[in-house]
Amino acid sequence: MTERSPREKRDPLARKKARHVSPATRSRAMHAMSARAAQGRFVLQVCTDCDKATYPPRDACPYCWGELVWQDRPNGAEILCETVIRTSTDLYFRDHLPWRMGKVALDAGPVALVHLHQDLGVNDRAAVRLMLDRGGNAALFALPPTGEIDMTDPQLREFTVPVVGKTVLVSDASSAIGLAVVKALHDAGAGLIVAGMLPPERLTDQKHPILNLDGVQPVPLDIVDQVSLSEALSKVGGPLDIVINTARHVRGGGVSEQANIVEQRRAFDVSAIGFTRLAQACAPMLAGRSHGAFVDLISSDALAGATDNAAFAAAEAARLSLLQSFRHEMRAAGVRVLSVFTGPVEDEHHQPVPPPKVAPARLAAAIVDALHQGREQSCVGDVASDAMARWLSDPMLYAREKNL
Amino acid sequence: MNMSTNPALAAMLGEIASGAIRVIDLTNILSSDFPVIVLPSEFGQCEPFRMETVSRYDGNGPAWYWNNISMNEHTGTHFDAPAHWITGRDIPNGTVDAIPAEDFIHPAVVIDIADEAAADDDFIVTRGFLEEWEKQNGPIPARHWVLLRSDWSKRVGTLSYLNLKDDGAHSPGPDADAMRFLVHDRDCIGLGVETVGTDAGQASLFDEPLPAHSILHGNGRFGLQCLTNLDQLPVFGSVIVATPLKIKGGSGSPLRVIALAPDKD
Numbered sequence: 001m002t003e004r005s006p007r008e009k010r011d012p013l014a015r016k017k018a019r020h021v022s023p024a025t026r027s028r029a030m031h032a033m034s035a036r037a038a039q040g041r042f043v044l045q046v047c048t049d050c051d052k053a054t055y056p057p058r059d060a061c062p063y064c065w066g067e068l069v070w071q072d073r074p075n076g077a078e079i080l081c082e083t084v085i086r087t088s089t090d091l092y093f094r095d096h097l098p099w100r101m102g103k104v105a106l107d108a109g110p111v112a113l114v115h116l117h118q119d120l121g122v123n124d125r126a127a128v129r130l131m132l133d134r135g136g137n138a139a140l141f142a143l144p145p146t147g148e149i150d151m152t153d154p155q156l157r158e159f160t161v162p163v164v165g166k167t168v169l170v171s172d173a174s175s176a177i178g179l180a181v182v183k184a185l186h187d188a189g190a191g192l193i194v195a196g197m198l199p200p201e202r203l204t205d206q207k208h209p210i211l212n213l214d215g216v217q218p219v220p221l222d223i224v225d226q227v228s229l230s231e232a233l234s235k236v237g238g239p240l241d242i243v244i245n246t247a248r249h250v251r252g253g254g255v256s257e258q259a260n261i262v263e264q265r266r267a268f269d270v271s272a273i274g275f276t277r278l279a280q281a282c283a284p285m286l287a288g289r290s291h292g293a294f295v296d297l298i299s300s301d302a303l304a305g306a307t308d309n310a311a312f313a314a315a316e317a318a319r320l321s322l323l324q325s326f327r328h329e330m331r332a333a334g335v336r337v338l339s340v341f342t343g344p345v346e347d348e349h350h351q352p353v354p355p356p357k358v359a360p361a362r363l364a365a366a367i368v369d370a371l372h373q374g375r376e377q378s379c380v381g382d383v384a385s386d387a388m389a390r391w392l393s394d395p396m397l398y399a400r401e402k403n404l
Numbered sequence: 405m406n407m408s409t410n411p412a413l414a415a416m417l418g419e420i421a422s423g424a425i426r427v428i429d430l431t432n433i434l435s436s437d438f439p440v441i442v443l444p445s446e447f448g449q450c451e452p453f454r455m456e457t458v459s460r461y462d463g464n465g466p467a468w469y470w471n472n473i474s475m476n477e478h479t480g481t482h483f484d485a486p487a488h489w490i491t492g493r494d495i496p497n498g499t500v501d502a503i504p505a506e507d508f509i510h511p512a513v514v515i516d517i518a519d520e521a522a523a524d525d526d527f528i529v530t531r532g533f534l535e536e537w538e539k540q541n542g543p544i545p546a547r548h549w550v551l552l553r554s555d556w557s558k559r560v561g562t563l564s565y566l567n568l569k570d571d572g573a574h575s576p577g578p579d580a581d582a583m584r585f586l587v588h589d590r591d592c593i594g595l596g597v598e599t600v601g602t603d604a605g606q607a608s609l610f611d612e613p614l615p616a617h618s619i620l621h622g623n624g625r626f627g628l629q630c631l632t633n634l635d636q637l638p639v640f641g642s643v644i645v646a647t648p649l650k651i652k653g654g655s656g657s658p659l660r661v662i663a664l665a666p667d668k669d
Contacts, residue, residue, distance in 0.1 A: 199452075200442050202568045220437065225454055227436045262448050 008165065008191075008239070016288065020092040021334040022135040029057035030138065032070065037130040037138035038376035042075040044108055055110040055140075073108035077128045077142060080105055082116055092134065096158065104128060104142055114140040118153045131159040131374055136331040151372065161293040161336055161371040164189035166241035169233075171223050171278055174198045176347040176360045177297065178246045179210045184364035185244075186213045194236050196221030198247075199228075223247050223274035224266075229281055240285040244295045244367060247274055250349035254310045264311035271315035272322060279326050287333035294330065295338045295367055296323055300379070300387035302341075304399040327376075338370045343383025356382050416664075423667060430596075430631045430644075430661040432560060434480040438630075439566045441478065441600045442573065444608075450476040453658075477656040483648040484594075484602065484617070484627030488655040491622030498624065500654040507626075508647040510593045512663065513548045514637045517576060518555040525567055526606055527554075527576040531585045541639055546591040549628070549644045552576070556598040557632035566600060577604025580615035587623045594626030596644070596661075598634060602627040628661060641666055 026034070029045070036043045044053040049066030053073060061068055082102035088094050100116040104126060112128070120126055126142040133139045141159055143149050151160065168185050172178045173195030185193050195211055195218045205211070211218045221232040223245075233240075249270040251263040279294065286292030299306075301313035302320040320339075327337040344350040346357040358381035366380040379385040390398040419425040432438060440450040453475040459465025477500075478484070486492030487499045497503055515537055520527045529552065538544060554576050559565040567574045576599065578586075586592045595602050595616055602616035612618070620627055628646055642665040648657035 199437070200439060200566055200568055201563055202570065203563050204570065206563075222436075225436045225452070226456065231437075260448070 017290075019288065019290065019334055020095060021332065022092045022133040022137070023090060024135045024137065024331070026137050027057065027059075029059055029068075033057045033130070034132065034136065034138040036070060037132055040373060040375045040378065041072055042128070042130045043070045044073045044106075044110065045069065046071045046073075053106075053109040055106070055112045073106075075128045075130075076107040076145065077104035077112075077114075077126045079103075079116070079120060079122050079124050079126055079142065080111065082122055096154070099155065102142065104140075112140050114142045115155055115159075117141070117143045117149070117156055119144050119150060132336075132376055134158055134334040136327075136336075136376075157291070160374040161242065161291050161338075163242070163368060163371055165191040166291070167192040167194070167236065167238060168242040168244060169194045169196065169236065169240060169282070171196050171221065171243065171245045172198050172247040173211070173218065174201070174205065175246065175248075177248075177345060177363055179208065180360035180364035181244055181246055181367055182216055183210050183213070184361070184368050186210075186216060188368045190242075191215060192217060192237060194219055194232070196223070196232060196247075198222055223278045224269045226277060229277055233281055233285070236285075239289055240282065241289050241291060242293045242295065242371070243278065243282045243286065244297070245275060245278060246297050247271075247278075248297070248299070248312075249315070250309065250312050252308055252352070254307060259311070264315075267311045267315040268318065271312075272318035275319045275322055279322075283326075283330065283333075283335070286330070286335045289335075292330075292333070292335040293338060293371060294326070294335065295340060295370060297340050297342065297363070297367065298323070300341045300343050300384040303387055303391045304395065304402045307403045336374060336376070338375065339377050340367050340370055341377070341379045341384040341388060342366075343381050343387065358383075420664075426636075426665045426667055428633050428636050428642075428663045428665055430633050430663055431481040431659075432557065432630050432632050434475075434658060438480050438560070439600060440476065442566065442568060444572075450478055452476075453479050475658060477651065477654055477658070478629070480658045481630040481632070481661060482628075482656055482658045483646055483661075484621065484629065484656045485648070485654065486621040486624050486626070487653075488627070489617045489621035491618050492624065495621070495624045498621075499651075500648040500657050501650045501652050503626075503648070505647075507593070509643060509645050511545070511548050512551050512596070512637065512642045512644045513544050514551045514553050514634055514639050514642070515544075516553045516639075518553055518635070521554040521556065521576040525574040525576070526604065528604060529576070529578040529582045531579075531581040534582055534585055544586070544590045544592070545640070547593055548590075549594055549596050549646075550586055550590070550592045551596040551628075551631065551634055551637065551644075552578075552598070553634035553637075554598050555635065557630075557634070560632070567605060572608075573600075573605030575599040575601075575605035577602065577607055578616050579610060580612035580619065583615045583619040587619055587625055592625060594628060595620055596628035596631050596634075598631050599629065601629055627656075631661060633663075637663055637665055638668075 045068035046053045047061035047066040050064045080103045085099040102116045104114050105111050125145050127145040129141050131141045168190045173182050174197045182195050193216045197218045197220050219232045219235045222228045247270050249267040253259050299316040302316035306313035330337050342358050344353040344357045346359045370378045379388045434453050436453050440452045456472040458470050460469045485500045486495040492498050603614045607614050642663045646661045648659045
């Protein structure tokens with residue numbers, strides 16, 4: 001990114017643009033596909049009897065009535081035909097016409113109806129991605145299989161969260177993670193980055209080179225404090241597009257052993273109550289935007305607890321639960337709520353933890369990637385990926401092993 | 405009716421009404437962005453002031469407005485009781501609920517260190533400085549609050565109030581000899597300051613660390629911190645009214661501190 005794109009300007013007299021979301025009603029089988037799409041996987045139902053893959057999702061194999069299971073499948077395809085939709089009674093699609101769709105022959109077997117990237121035509125090879133539409137439901141999107149994908153494709157933009165020119169709030173930018181996130185957003189071309197600075201501040205903090213980058217605006221912010229949050233939001237110039245919640249209070253200690261109640265309470269205040277405050281305050285601002293998104297950085301300890309960081313893990317687990325509700329609320333407004341799971345981070349709070357640890361810059365890159373992919377759930381680093389895989393396969397066993 | 409009237413009280417009320425006695429508010433506004441003392445990270449930290457609206461003429465209370473508040477005992481303009489420090493742990497009546505009420509009203513002497521503090525963030529008040537001050541202004545009377553006017557309160561709202569640098573906080577305060585002089589030789593009631601603590605910002609590194617806390621409280625004396633408007637007080641002749649909340653076993657308390665002072669003539 002060489003030049004900063006200007007922030008959007010609007011006609012103050014024009015009536016506010018109504019935002020619609022894509023149609024939401026789906027079968028239970030389709031929700032199962034969406035849950036996997038949220039993880040960035042490409043899955044199809046495969047019959048346990050005849051081994052054939054099928055699409056769209058069904059309750060039984062259409063060939064032999066056998067039982068269907070979800071499997072990761074290769075996502076290559078060839079485009080068979082295309083069409084352009086020029087009229088629709090659906091409010092969401094009416095706002096985005098004309099809309100190109102096509103039929104593809106998936107290498108995995110089925111022929112499927114897909115959304116088409118503008119650079120693709122009939123007989124082209126394509127990589128089909130399972131993505132979430134603005135209403136949070138899975139849809140197949142065909143992209144060029146190789147080379148750099150043009151992210152400005154208007155249809156693709158509906159499935160992702162563009163960062164260029166957008167206004168972003170980073171809830172805690174004073175930590176190593178926060179600084180890395182601010183830098184990554186700046187490099188990705190964000191228009192204005194409001195960088196929350198957790199008090200108390202040192203005299204030298206404001207001189208940090210990252211906080212003095214073009215388009216970065218530090219403001220004092222402690223999401224635990226309603227007054228501080230209101231004041232910080234009042235300083236956001238213009239509409240707010242994206243919120244990135246990096247606030248966390250990592251402290252060691254167990255439950256009956258080495259438990260410091262003051263620190264534990266702060267962990268809950270930041271992770272759970274602070275999140276609710278932040279979400280509550282930002283939700284109406286994000287809901288009015290064409291590509292509103294809320295990214296939450298969360299510890300993989302939220303999945304099954306952590307003996308040495310019991311309160312931190314519990315506080316993160318509380319937020320994981322709150323995020324489920326918030327995500328549901330925001331779907332109706334077309335705002336994406338993205339979770340980025342991480343294990344221990346290479347920062348001052350994880351000094352007693354041996355490697356592997358995730359570098360703050362890698363975490364920041366993963367957050368920007370999650371936005372660009374519109375991926376609802378990401379895991380960064382070996383610890384978080386392993387935790388998620390083990391938790392998905394056997395949650396009770398994982399909780400037992402994790403806390404041995 | 406058997407109502408006795410005290411002529412002194414009646415006269416005082418009359419003089420407050422006429423303005424012959426000024427009432428000066430020495431308290432900073434208690435708000436969530438008012439800084440609290442920062443300790444090294446291995447220690448527990450002081451909670452700042454927080455306010456949560458329960459209702460404001462809305463569905464949660466249509467005709468009334470009220471807030472839940474939380475804070476540390478040492479947040480904002482506050483009072484330090486002897487039990488705040490380990491040296492004062494065995495002092496009788498050393499917690500805020502047990503301090504006799506007559507100790508909440510005492511005269512004050514104001515020592516101006518504003519120029520020195522402006523020139524040096526780490527200005528230390530020494531016994532020598534106090535003796536020199538007495539030569540210029542007269543002796544510090546017994547049973548007085550000693551108030552250090554540093555003009556530090558004028559920094560509230562800026563980072564230079566806590567003045568945190570990579571090597572810690574930088575703000576003025578007394579050394580141990582000065583404190584022993586004030587407590588043992590001048591029998592002070594306590595020490596009142598405009599900074600976030602009675603001790604200097606770097607006082608934990610002194611040979612006798614944190615002498616104001618240690619010596620004041622070890623001898624049953626009090627502390628007042630985060631005061632403001634000390635520049636409006638005369639050197640001698642003002643009276644401080646400082647009544648901490650009656651917290652059971654409390655080590656201190658946020659409070660409203662006022663001074664009664666003669667009209668400026």
